[in-house]
Amino acid sequence: MTAKEGTQMATHSIGTPEQLRDPNYTPALYRAIPLGIQHVLAMFVSNVTPAIIVAGAAGFGFGSNSPDFPELLYLIQMAMLFAGVATLLQTITIGPVGAALPIVQGTSFAFIPIMIPLVAGKGVDALAALFTGVIIGGLFHAALGTVIGRIRFALPPLVTGLVVMMIGLALVRVGIQYAAGGVPAIGTPEYGSLLNWSAALVVILVTLALKFFTRGMLSVSAVLLGLIAGYLYAILIGMLPVSAISGSWERAAVFALPQPFKYGFEFSAAAIIGFCLMAFVSAVETVGDVSGITKGGAGREATDKEIEGATYADGFGTAIAGLFGGFPNTSFSQNVGLIAMTGVMSRHVVTWGALFLILCGLVPKVGGVIRTVPIEVLGGGVIVMFGMVVAAGISMLSDVEWNRRNMVIFAVSLSIGFGLQLEPSAVQYLPDWLRVLMVSGLLPAAFIAIVLNLILPDELTEEATDQVAGGLSGVGPGSPRRD
Numbered sequence: 371m372t373a374k375e376g377t378q379m380a381t382h383s384i385g386t387p388e389q390l391r392d393p394n395y396t397p398a399l400y401r402a403i404p405l406g407i408q409h410v411l412a413m414f415v416s417n418v419t420p421a422i423i424v425a426g427a428a429g430f431g432f433g434s435n436s437p438d439f440p441e442l443l444y445l446i447q448m449a450m451l452f453a454g455v456a457t458l459l460q461t462i463t464i465g466p467v468g469a470a471l472p473i474v475q476g477t478s479f480a481f482i483p484i485m486i487p488l489v490a491g492k493g494v495d496a497l498a499a500l501f502t503g504v505i506i507g508g509l510f511h512a513a514l515g516t517v518i519g520r521i522r523f524a525l526p527p528l529v530t531g532l533v534v535m536m537i538g539l540a541l542v543r544v545g546i547q548y549a550a551g552g553v554p555a556i557g558t559p560e561y562g563s564l565l566n567w568s569a570a571l572v573v574i575l576v577t578l579a580l581k582f583f584t585r586g587m588l589s590v591s592a593v594l595l596g597l598i599a600g601y602l603y604a605i606l607i608g609m610l611p612v613s614a615i616s617g618s619w620e621r622a623a624v625f626a627l628p629q630p631f632k633y634g635f636e637f638s639a640a641a642i643i644g645f646c647l648m649a650f651v652s653a654v655e656t657v658g659d660v661s662g663i664t665k666g667g668a669g670r671e672a673t674d675k676e677i678e679g680a681t682y683a684d685g686f687g688t689a690i691a692g693l694f695g696g697f698p699n700t701s702f703s704q705n706v707g708l709i710a711m712t713g714v715m716s717r718h719v720v721t722w723g724a725l726f727l728i729l730c731g732l733v734p735k736v737g738g739v740i741r742t743v744p745i746e747v748l749g750g751g752v753i754v755m756f757g758m759v760v761a762a763g764i765s766m767l768s769d770v771e772w773n774r775r776n777m778v779i780f781a782v783s784l785s786i787g788f789g790l791q792l793e794p795s796a797v798q799y800l801p802d803w804l805r806v807l808m809v810s811g812l813l814p815a816a817f818i819a820i821v822l823n824l825i826l827p828d829e830l831t832e833e834a835t836d837q838v839a840g841g842l843s844g845v846g847p848g849s850p851r852r853d
Contacts, residue, residue: 384714391668393471396718405714406722409474411591413702415751417453417476417727418740420697421445422748423544424482426553428489428496432745433552438494443737444695448628449477451731452696456687457724460680460701461717466515469672469680471663472709472720475687478700479759480533480652483540483791483810484644485697497695499638504692507645511698512685514653515678525654527769528776529819533651535763536787536812541756548749566746569609573600573750590708593751600747615742622738628694628731640803645698647813649685652700656684659701666710703762779822787815 384405389395396402425431425445430438456475459468488503489496514521547553549570550562560566577596580588588595604610657672660680664672680701687699709715730736770776790796791811800808807813 390713391715393668393715393717395716397714397716402716402719403722405712405719406724407726408587408590408712409472409705409708409720409723410726411587411594412704412708413453413474413476415594415597416479416702416704416755418446418449418737419748419752419755420477420479420482420485421449423541423752424485424489424500424697426544426548426745427486427491429491429493432548432743432748433554435554436493441494443622443734443741444632445697446737446740447626447731447734448691448694448696449731450727450736451628452687452691452694453477453699454724454727454729454731455690456683456699457720457727459683459687461721461724463679463683466675466679467512467682467686469660469676469683470717471660471676471680472667472705472715472717473659473663473680473683474702474705474720474723475683475699476702477697478652479541479756480537480655480700481645481648481698483537483812484648484807486540487794487806487809488638488641488644494633498634498636499641501633501692501695502635502637503641503645504696504698505689506642507649507698508685508687508689508692510646510685511649511653511688512682514649515681515685518653518657518677518681519674521650522654522657524820524824525650526823527766528779528823529816530651530654530658531763531766531768531770532780532783532819533763533812533816534655534766535760536784536815538756538758538760538763539788540791540811541759542753545749545753545756548745548752550746550749552745552749565607565609568607569600569604569744569746570750570753572603573597573747574754576600577751577754586711590704590711593754596754597743597747597751600750601743604744604747609746610742610744615739618738618742619735622734624735625732626734628696630693632695638803640806643803644807644810644813647807647816648698651816652684652698653681655703656680656701659703659706662703662706663709663715666706667713667715775826775828779819779826782822783815783819786818787811790814 384390384397384401385395397405422431422442425442426434430436431442453476457473460471460473460475462468463470485500488500547556549567551558551560551566555561573596576599577592580592580595584592601610605612657677657680660672660677664670664676684700691697691699788811790808794809797805797808
């Protein structure tokens with residue numbers, strides 16, 4: 371019997387083909403709960419990573435001697451708790467909020483390039499403005515649910531692919547810094563040592579082995595299992611003393627509730643504008659995920675009601691998270707593939723996964739263990755994850771008709787956006803709020819791409835393109851080949 375046949379037999383034992391395509395079908399609990407936890411394992415690392423990165427950028431994350439380092443535990447806790455809450459909004463719905471589909475929500479990578487400049491080196495004091503931006507941006511995101519169908523035209527694959535690729539490019543440096551020992555170690559003899567890199571490489575190699583040479587849940591959870599392997603390796607070589615693990619476990623509470631406005635409330639133009647603008651990108655990403663779920667799980671197109679409900683849940687889930695110190699939430703694309711793999715479309719399965727996430731978020735001891743992961747080990751996982759973000763953007767760009775017009779739009783947007791990431795001092799004389807938005811690189815690239823795509827004529831002449839391409843104007847689908 372082949373692996374595919376075995377998967378089909380296991381799937382049929384859960385329900386009939388008609389039941390499996392029905393979002394309202396409820397499998398038996400002993401099957402639904404493990405399937406729900408599968409969804410959580412597939413997104414667990416990606417969900418808590420943004421909190422770790424933002425804390426590191428602010429100066430109280432891994433490797434720092436900041437007295438505020440324990441705050442990282444709270445941020446990890448909120449990431450888990452409100453990913454679960456936002457997922458419940460999608461699966462059980464409240465009025466028009468939620469798609470009533472098996473959509474798994476989690477902390478979005480898309481906002482990290484916006485958050486890093488907002489908090490860079492400012493410590494916990496920067497979090498008041500950050501989370502105020504999350505709340506207002508979330509409400510704006512929810513409002514997009516009323517018009518999402520009418521703004522999709524402004525965000526074709528040329529724009530969305532560029533933005534996703536820029537998100538990954540903005541973050542790959544973080545992965546290398548973590549693997550080498552973390553930002554606080556820069557300038558020390560330990561930074562970039564073979565010992566540090568060995569831990570990261572164990573994670574990368576195990577992740578690749580599982581991703582390419584296994585099937586099913588082992589493949590889906592490859593990054594998580596790679597991190598576990600790196601964690602055990604760090605213990606074996608003495609990088610992570612067992613006493614540090616037990617100490618963190620003992621100091622963490624067994625149960626803790628979230629605190630509203632824990633970090634205060636502070637208006638920041640850069641934070642509010644940044645989160646509102648990125649909401650457009652996140653909303654379009656959610657539309658793609660909803661369409662992928664209905665096509666892969668039920669063999670149909672998503673309805674307008676499902677798309678609108680999913681966008682409302684994205685926004686309100688983000689706003690609620692911001693009230694308590696959680697980061698922006700969005701639908702997680704890796705779970706779309708998991709639904710296609712299992713063939714189980716039941717939203718109630720994902721509800722159990724959401725409840726598991728909420729339970730983890732209310733038990734700080736879970737975050738206490740995550741907090742002990744060596745930064746070099748995390749670096750190995752981050753290198754893989756953020757590289758995949760870049761690859762996802764490139765994959766989206768493969769749908770673009772690469773005529774000369776689109777090449778010029780892409781070239782100008784990428785040059786300015788990525789250039790500002792590499793050389794932030796080039797805009798040092800701008801007002802602080804505008805400078806923060808510009809050095810992210812992401813927003814200027816997206817803005818330029820959207821505007822040029824809307825105003826430029828349909829095609830450029832061959833001669834005009836050669837002026838800016840040095841004879842390398844390409845021979846894509848929209849470019850006649852020159853002999």
